[in-house]
Amino acid sequence: MSEMINNRELKAMDPAKRKATLKQLFKDLHDGKNVNEVKAHFDAFIGKITIEEIAGLQHVELIDGDISVTEMQRIYAAHSDLFKGAIEENDSVYGPENQPGHPVHTFEMENREIEQLLQNRLRVHLEQFAIEDSAENINLLLEDCNLLYDIDKHYSRKENLIFPYLEKYGIYGPTTNMWRIDDFIRDGIKLAKKKLSNYDGDKNGVIEEVQFVLREVSEMIYREENILFPMALQNFTEDEWVKIAHESDEIGYCLTSPTEEWKPARKHLDADAISEGYIKMETGILSLKQLELLLNHLPVDITFIDQDDVVRYFSHGKERIFARTKAVIGRTVQNCHPPRSVHVVEDLLRDFKSGKKDTEDFWIKVRDKFVYIRYFAVRDENNQYIGTLEFTQNINPIQALEGEKRILS
Structure with missing residues (x-):
């Protein structure tokens, strides 16, 4: 009743x-x-x-x-x-997400693998570690955490491919709040790995951190499959799903990967043809094709943000340092960064727009690379700010140079 x-x-x-x-x-x-x-x-x-x-x-x-x-x-x-138990099912949600290769099918397939890892390995090895913190049990738990960190690819695809399209439809909640939880989970796995790699007898510390990860990863799977993915399926067009599927390879997959390419019932989306028109510049003339190839052959990553903080372009070289997908085009740069680092972006842009600064540099370790990141305020002939250029380069090969080279190899 x-x-x-x-x-x-x-x-x-x-x-x-x-x-x-x-x-x-x-x-x-x-x-x-x-x-x-x-x-x-x-x-x-x-x-x-x-x-x-x-x-x-x-x-x-x-x-x-x-x-x-x-x-x-x-x-x-x-x-x-x-x-839980209160979300109405919507019969209007279409069914291609059940087909192998569709982005939602891939996300859910990864979630099943993650659940298997949590249930059959991480929970089991955590119980063994709680009984005896032997070197063997520490190593088993560390191996599980290393495997679980593959979830970073799952979250990165969600953040860089799903969130931008949700924003296009005026849905901003997941971008900020779900991304924060993703980052908390990443940090939790990293901290568990650190505690295990440098184990000092703090058994309770390890147990608490791994339990936090177990709980939050399981909850995130529920939120994705009951809220996020249905939300995306109700809003995204077939063309948008095709683009997401095409760009997923660049970021990578978690614990498994699609066994086949998803092909919609209609004809496959044609690739955007590049115009063969020419661009006349002050110091030369290039076709659009030549210009694009030229920029993509530079041994650096270039991204341009306009005066309204909207991402307008990024180069697409052979070895990108940071993942970029076409979904970021037209998106504000603030929403392309994790929430905890947005304030740095906003401070930098504020200094560029006010004229306080024209450049800013950062250098960080990224896996086996030493990355030099430079930002330049782009101004026109009247010194009006029209955007920001991000210039990213792996400088390991430069740092390794010694002596001189005056002849061909």
Whole structure:
């Protein structure tokens, strides 16, 4: 009977009132109100929630500023508790995602492999380690964590391919908040690996960190498959899914990979043909084809951001240092970076736009590379700011140079 009442209320409630009720319930969760109490109100006044409503909540408005791992974990756990069993199925969602090679099929196939790793290895080896922290058990757990860090590719494809298109449709919540949790999980795996690699007898520290990873990875799988992917399937066009599938290879896959290429029922999307027109510049004339090849043969990565902070171009050389996909084109640069580093980007752009700086340099270790990253404020003949050029180079070969070379090899 209560279910019938809730369903009638669901249909009868004024949409504006319903949205306000949902936002208040979420605010209650964020303010620390008892989850069971909020859940009871949710069941009584909302009953079921649609993917469209979840997208419209814009969680980013409710989670502002810096927030601790513990607090974000609490809030997201509360969200999951609220949604479980309450999300309405939508029969209008089409079915190509069940076909091998479709990006959602690949994401879900990876999730099954991740679950197997968690259940059949990580949990088992953690229990053995809890009983005896022997060198063998430490190594088994470390090996599992190394395997699990392959999840970075899964999250990177989600962040760089799925999130940009969601933003295109005005859905920003996952970009900020799900990305934060992804980063917390990455950090958790790294910390577990560090504790195990330099084990000093802190058994409880290792157990807590691995348990955090186990819990958060499992919760993320639920959020992806019950919220994120249905949200994307309801909004993205077939062409967009084709582009996502094509660009996934550049980032890579987690623990498994597609066994075949996804081909929609309609004709395959034609590649964009490049115009053979010519561009006349002050110091020469090049065809568009020549210009693109020239830029792609430079031994550096180049990205250009316009005066509105929108990514307009990136070069596509043979060995990119940082993954870039075509989905970033037209996206603000702030949404191309993890939330915890956005303030650095904004500070840099503020200095360029004000004229305080014209350049800024960084140098970091990235795997086996020593990467030199340079930023240049691009200004026109009237000294007006028109954008920022990012110039990234692996300088290991340069640092290794000695003496002189005056003849051909």
